[in-house]
Amino acid sequence: MSYIYVMQRANGDIFSFDHQGRFRVPLFRSSSEAMTARSRNVEMLLFKPVTLDVGLLSELVPAGGGTNVDLWLVKDPFSLKRGNLVEHARLALLIGSPNEAPVIPRKGKAADVPVLSAFPKSGGSSTEICETVS
Numbered sequence: 001m002s003y004i005y006v007m008q009r010a011n012g013d014i015f016s017f018d019h020q021g022r023f024r025v026p027l028f029r030s031s032s033e034a035m036t037a038r039s040r041n042v043e044m045l046l047f048k049p050v051t052l053d054v055g056l057l058s059e060l061v062p063a064g065g066g067t068n069v070d071l072w073l074v075k076d077p078f079s080l081k082r083g084n085l086v087e088h089a090r091l092a093l094l095i096g097s098p099n100e101a102p103v104i105p106r107k108g109k110a111a112d113v114p115v116l117s118a119f120p121k122s123g124g125s126s127t128e129i130c131e132t133v134s
Contacts, residue, residue, distance in 0.1 A: 004073075004095060005034045006056070007047035014060060015047045016069070017080070023069045025060060026080050027052065027091075036077035052095060061088045 005028040007015035016023040028034040034049035050056070061067050071086040 004029065004052045004091070005031050005049040006052050006060075007034055007038065007044055008050045009047050014056075015044055017043070019070065021068070024072045025069060026083070027071055027073045027086065028077065029073075033074065033077040037074065037080060040078055041080065052091075054092060054095060057088070057092055057095065 006025060007028075009015075014025060016025045018024070026037065028037065028049065031049040038044040038047065038049075060069055061071070071088060071091060072080075072083045073086050074080055074083045076082050
């Protein structure tokens with residue numbers, strides 16, 4: 001199971017921006033990346049990072065697939081324009097189901113938390129998982 005974060009307001013709204021008539025939801029690899037992006041974008045100040053789970057993903061992207069929402073894995077939190085489009089189905093497989101959540105000890109280290117190894121950190125691309133968009 002991998003952790004991915006989206007920005008959510010207190011009323012439940014998820015942050016997205018318009019990209020060529022479609023909603024683009026930025027995804028972050030860590031809450032610190034999300035907070036960095038928030039500090040650079042005034043529009044995000046009322047939002048906080050939350051873990052994307054299967055339930056929230058199904059609210060963003062209905063099962064029918066007829067949606068105008070793109071999931072955008074941000075490469076650099078200083079610029080939301082750089083990133084990769086992520087396929088909804090593959091993302092659902094990566095984040096797993098709530099029943100598969102790992103148990104992390106209270107005194108666990110950051111290294112104990114699983115990382116999102118299927119997505120490239122920067123520069124590279126994984127054609128199976130995401131599509132690079134300029």
